[in-house]
Amino acid sequence: MLERARSLDAADPQASFRHRFDVPEGVIYLDGNSLGCLPKATPARLEQVVRGEWGRDLIRSWNSADWIHLPQRVGAKIAPLIGAQPHEVIACDSVSVNLYKLISAALAMRPGRKTVLSEPGNFPTDVYMIEGLEKQGLAQRRLVAREELAGALDDNVALLMLTHAHYKTGQLFDMEALTRAAHEAGALVLWDLSHSGGALPVDLTACEADFAVGCGYKYLNGGPGAPAYAFVAQRHHEAIAQPLSGWMGHAKPFEFSDDYTPAAGVDRLLCGTPGILGLAALEVGVDLIAEIGVERLYAKSQKLSEFFRQCLSEADVELELVSPADPVQRGSQLSFRHGDAYAICQALIARGVIGDFRDPDILRFGFAPAYLRFEDMAEAVRHLAEVIETGEWQRSVFRERAAVT
Amino acid sequence: MLERARSLDAADPQASFRHRFDVPEGVIYLDGNSLGCLPKATPARLEQVVRGEWGRDLIRSWNSADWIHLPQRVGAKIAPLIGAQPHEVIACDSVSVNLYKLISAALAMRPGRKTVLSEPGNFPTDVYMIEGLEKQGLAQRRLVAREELAGALDDNVALLMLTHAHYKTGQLFDMEALTRAAHEAGALVLWDLSHSGGALPVDLTACEADFAVGCGYKYLNGGPGAPAYAFVAQRHHEAIAQPLSGWMGHAKPFEFSDDYTPAAGVDRLLCGTPGILGLAALEVGVDLIAEIGVERLYAKSQKLSEFFRQCLSEADVELELVSPADPVQRGSQLSFRHGDAYAICQALIARGVIGDFRDPDILRFGFAPAYLRFEDMAEAVRHLAEVIETGEWQRSVFRERAAVT
Missing domain, CATH: 3.90.1150.10 (Aspartate Aminotransferase, domain 1)
Structure with a gap:
C-alpha cells in the first residue's frame, strides 16, 4: 500500500x-475538518498585524491598515469558494451568532410563519440556536428525519435550515433540490457550510440559496475559534433585518446616533467591533485555499x-x-x-x-x-x-x- | 512645564x-481608551499559541493547552479588577453580543416588565442592542436624561442599563446609589464597564450589581477587537437564561445532544467556539494590568x-x-x-x-x-x-x- x-x-x-x-x-x-493546519504564512502576517499595525500604528490602523473593512474583505475572498458574489459574504462573529442573526432575519421576512425546520442530529449549535429563538417565543423548532424533510415543508415553515455536509457522517444534502422545494412551499433556506465550504464545490447562487453560514477554522485554516462567515443573497439585501444591531452594523457608526439605521447589505450583519487578530489569520487561510482552488x-x-x-x-x-x-x-x-x-x-x-x-x-x-x-x-x-x-x-x-x- | x-x-x-x-x-x-498599547509580552505569547499550540499540537490543544477553559480563565483574572468573584466573569464575544445576552436574561427574570431604561447619548451599541430586542417585541427602550433616571424607575422597568464612565465625557455614574434605587423599584441593573474596567476601581459586589459587561481592547490592552467580558452576580447563576444558546454554553457540549441544557453559571453565556488568538492576547493584557493594580x-x-x-x-x-x-x-x-x-x-x-x-x-x-x-x-x-x-x-x-x- x-x-x-x-x-x-x-x-x-x-x-x-x-x-x-x-x-x-x-x-x-x-482532523482538518475540526481544526485546519497552520498555513506557513500565518505567523508572519500575525507578527505584522501585532507589532506593526497594533503596536506601532495603534488606533490609526482602523484607517491606514483598513481594519474597518476587514470583515468585508475576508468575506469577499470567501465568496467565490461558495458560489457567492463578493458583496454577499461577510466574515464576523461565530457560526452560532451568525445563525441567530439569519434565523431571526428569515422569521421577520415570513410573518405568520414560525416553524424553523431542521433535522435531528444536525450539528448541536444549529438546533440550539433555533431553540433560543423558540424560548423567546419567536420560533417553533421542528426536527424531521432527512428523508421526510421535503414532505414536512408546510405553510408554517418560515425557514429550512440544514448543514450541507453532516458533521458526523459527511452525508451531503441535495442543496439545489431542497432549496427549490422550500421555495415552492414559500419558505426560505439557510445552509450551514461548516463542513463543506472550502472543501467541496458549493454554488449558492446556482442553488438560489437565501442564507448561509460557515466556519473559519476547519477547511479554511483560519486558526482556533476563527471568525465565521455569513451569506445573504443579494435579492434579500434590502429586506433583511437582524436583532443583534450593534454599532458596527450601523450605516454611520461614527456619527454616534441614538437610533439604529442599518448599513447596506451584509454590512448590517456586523454587530460589535470585529476581532482583528482572528480575521487577519483567517485571511491567510482563505487566500491559500483560494489559490489552490x-x-x-x-x-x-x-x-x-x-x-x-x-x-x-x-x-x-x-x-x-x-x-x-x-x-x-x-x-x-x-x-x-x-x-x-x-x-x-x-x-x-x-x-x-x-x-x-x-x-x-x-x-x-x-x-x-x-x-x-x-x-x-x-x-x-x-x-x-x-x-x-x-x-x-x-x-x-x-x-x-x-x-x- | x-x-x-x-x-x-x-x-x-x-x-x-x-x-x-x-x-x-x-x-x-x-487614545488608550480606544485601543490600548501592545504589551511587550504579547507577541511572544501569540507566537507560542500560533506555532506551538495551533501549529504543532493542533486539535489536541483544546485539552493540552486548556483552550476549552480560556474564557473562564481570562474571566477569572478580570474579576478582581471589577470587584467580582472569579466564577462570576467570563471572557467571550463582543460587548454588543454580551449586552444582548444579558438584557435578554434580565427581561426573562422580570416577567410583566418590558422597559429597559438607559440615557440618551449612552454609547451607541448599548442603546442599539436594546433597540434590537424592541424590534423583536421583547423590550421597550426608554432613554431618560441622567439626572432624571432615578425618578424614571417605575414598575415597568425590568432593567436599568448604563455605562459607568461615559465614553465622551468620562462622567461617572454613582454605581452604588443607582443600583440601590433600581433594586428598590424592582429592576435589575447592568453596568457597561468599557470605559472604567481596568482604569478605575469598580466594586460590583459592594454595589450589588446584577450584570456587567466590559471591553477587552481599551484599558485591558487586549488588542484590536479583543473579546469582551460579561459578569453575572452569583445570586443569579441559577436563574439566568439567554437566547444565544450555542453549543459552548451547553452543560455537556461533547455529548452532541439535540436539546440544550445550559451549563452552570456564567458558562452558559458562551455561545460559539471562542476565538483563541484574541483570548490569548487579552490574557497578557489582563495579567499586566492586574500586576500593576x-x-x-x-x-x-x-x-x-x-x-x-x-x-x-x-x-x-x-x-x-x-x-x-x-x-x-x-x-x-x-x-x-x-x-x-x-x-x-x-x-x-x-x-x-x-x-x-x-x-x-x-x-x-x-x-x-x-x-x-x-x-x-x-x-x-x-x-x-x-x-x-x-x-x-x-x-x-x-x-x-x-x-x-
Missing part, C-alpha cells in the same frame, strides 16, 4: 501545496478517501461505514461506527494518527485535501489495523475521557 | 511599567489628568471642558468641546499626539495610566497650544474625514 501511495503522491500535481502548511513531523492529521481540492479529497477505503479493504479491517459509500454523496471525510470508537481514537492519537471521536460511537477521519498525502492514508490504515488487531485500544489509558472529546 | 513633568516622572514609582509596553517612539498616545492606576490617572489641566492653564489654552472638573467624578479621560474638534485632532495626530475625536465636536484625551508619563502631558499640551495658536488645524488636509473618525 505504501509503495502505491508514494507513487500516487509523486504523480500528484497538488502535492507541493502541503509545503505551504506547517504540518507537524510524525503526525498524520485527519476548490475544484482541485474536491477532486483530491475524493481520491484520498477512496484510497483510504481501498487500504482498509486490503488490510482486512472491517469497520461499519456510516458515511455514504458513493464519494459524490459525501463531504471530505469518512466515518465509521464502533462501540469503542473513543478508545480506538485515543490509541491512534498516541501513535500520531489524529482523527476524531464523535459521541457516542463514531470514529471520524477528515481528509483535508490541501495538505494530506496518499502516504498518510496508507500509514493511517496501517496504524488502525494494528490498533484493532493488537487490541491496544483496550488499555485503560485510552478510555479516560478528556474535557474535549 | 516639561521640567516639572520630568521630575514628577522621576519620582513616580509606577514609571517602570511603561517599559512593559511597546509605546512607539515619537508618539504621545492619548487598579488602585495604583487610578491614582496615577487622576494625577495625570490634573497635571494636564494645569499645563493647559499655564499655556493659556482655553477649551471648554465637558468632563467633570472634579477628578473623582470622571474616568481616566478629559474631553473638550470645540467646533473644529475634528481638524484639531487631525493636526495633533500629524504631530504624533494621538487623541480622539467624537462626533460632532468633542476632543477626547484618554490617560491610560499604565504607560503614560507626566512628560507626555506637558508635551501634548505644548503641541495643542501650538496647533491652536498657529491655526495649523485650519489646513484643508486636516478636515478630510476618514472612514473611522
Whole structure:
C-alpha cells in the first residue's frame, strides 16, 4: 500500500501545496475538518498585524491598515469558494451568532410563519440556536428525519435550515433540490457550510440559496475559534433585518446616533467591533485555499478517501461505514461506527494518527485535501489495523475521557 | 512645564511599567481608551499559541493547552479588577453580543416588565442592542436624561442599563446609589464597564450589581477587537437564561445532544467556539494590568489628568471642558468641546499626539495610566497650544474625514 501511495503522491500535481502548511513531523492529521493546519504564512502576517499595525500604528490602523473593512474583505475572498458574489459574504462573529442573526432575519421576512425546520442530529449549535429563538417565543423548532424533510415543508415553515455536509457522517444534502422545494412551499433556506465550504464545490447562487453560514477554522485554516462567515443573497439585501444591531452594523457608526439605521447589505450583519487578530489569520487561510482552488481540492479529497477505503479493504479491517459509500454523496471525510470508537481514537492519537471521536460511537477521519498525502492514508490504515488487531485500544489509558472529546 | 513633568516622572514609582509596553517612539498616545498599547509580552505569547499550540499540537490543544477553559480563565483574572468573584466573569464575544445576552436574561427574570431604561447619548451599541430586542417585541427602550433616571424607575422597568464612565465625557455614574434605587423599584441593573474596567476601581459586589459587561481592547490592552467580558452576580447563576444558546454554553457540549441544557453559571453565556488568538492576547493584557493594580492606576490617572489641566492653564489654552472638573467624578479621560474638534485632532495626530475625536465636536484625551508619563502631558499640551495658536488645524488636509473618525 505504501509503495502505491508514494507513487500516487509523486504523480500528484497538488502535492507541493502541503509545503505551504506547517504540518507537524510524525503526525498524520485527519482532523482538518475540526481544526485546519497552520498555513506557513500565518505567523508572519500575525507578527505584522501585532507589532506593526497594533503596536506601532495603534488606533490609526482602523484607517491606514483598513481594519474597518476587514470583515468585508475576508468575506469577499470567501465568496467565490461558495458560489457567492463578493458583496454577499461577510466574515464576523461565530457560526452560532451568525445563525441567530439569519434565523431571526428569515422569521421577520415570513410573518405568520414560525416553524424553523431542521433535522435531528444536525450539528448541536444549529438546533440550539433555533431553540433560543423558540424560548423567546419567536420560533417553533421542528426536527424531521432527512428523508421526510421535503414532505414536512408546510405553510408554517418560515425557514429550512440544514448543514450541507453532516458533521458526523459527511452525508451531503441535495442543496439545489431542497432549496427549490422550500421555495415552492414559500419558505426560505439557510445552509450551514461548516463542513463543506472550502472543501467541496458549493454554488449558492446556482442553488438560489437565501442564507448561509460557515466556519473559519476547519477547511479554511483560519486558526482556533476563527471568525465565521455569513451569506445573504443579494435579492434579500434590502429586506433583511437582524436583532443583534450593534454599532458596527450601523450605516454611520461614527456619527454616534441614538437610533439604529442599518448599513447596506451584509454590512448590517456586523454587530460589535470585529476581532482583528482572528480575521487577519483567517485571511491567510482563505487566500491559500483560494489559490489552490476548490475544484482541485474536491477532486483530491475524493481520491484520498477512496484510497483510504481501498487500504482498509486490503488490510482486512472491517469497520461499519456510516458515511455514504458513493464519494459524490459525501463531504471530505469518512466515518465509521464502533462501540469503542473513543478508545480506538485515543490509541491512534498516541501513535500520531489524529482523527476524531464523535459521541457516542463514531470514529471520524477528515481528509483535508490541501495538505494530506496518499502516504498518510496508507500509514493511517496501517496504524488502525494494528490498533484493532493488537487490541491496544483496550488499555485503560485510552478510555479516560478528556474535557474535549 | 516639561521640567516639572520630568521630575514628577522621576519620582513616580509606577514609571517602570511603561517599559512593559511597546509605546512607539515619537508618539504621545492619548487614545488608550480606544485601543490600548501592545504589551511587550504579547507577541511572544501569540507566537507560542500560533506555532506551538495551533501549529504543532493542533486539535489536541483544546485539552493540552486548556483552550476549552480560556474564557473562564481570562474571566477569572478580570474579576478582581471589577470587584467580582472569579466564577462570576467570563471572557467571550463582543460587548454588543454580551449586552444582548444579558438584557435578554434580565427581561426573562422580570416577567410583566418590558422597559429597559438607559440615557440618551449612552454609547451607541448599548442603546442599539436594546433597540434590537424592541424590534423583536421583547423590550421597550426608554432613554431618560441622567439626572432624571432615578425618578424614571417605575414598575415597568425590568432593567436599568448604563455605562459607568461615559465614553465622551468620562462622567461617572454613582454605581452604588443607582443600583440601590433600581433594586428598590424592582429592576435589575447592568453596568457597561468599557470605559472604567481596568482604569478605575469598580466594586460590583459592594454595589450589588446584577450584570456587567466590559471591553477587552481599551484599558485591558487586549488588542484590536479583543473579546469582551460579561459578569453575572452569583445570586443569579441559577436563574439566568439567554437566547444565544450555542453549543459552548451547553452543560455537556461533547455529548452532541439535540436539546440544550445550559451549563452552570456564567458558562452558559458562551455561545460559539471562542476565538483563541484574541483570548490569548487579552490574557497578557489582563495579567499586566492586574500586576500593576487598579488602585495604583487610578491614582496615577487622576494625577495625570490634573497635571494636564494645569499645563493647559499655564499655556493659556482655553477649551471648554465637558468632563467633570472634579477628578473623582470622571474616568481616566478629559474631553473638550470645540467646533473644529475634528481638524484639531487631525493636526495633533500629524504631530504624533494621538487623541480622539467624537462626533460632532468633542476632543477626547484618554490617560491610560499604565504607560503614560507626566512628560507626555506637558508635551501634548505644548503641541495643542501650538496647533491652536498657529491655526495649523485650519489646513484643508486636516478636515478630510476618514472612514473611522
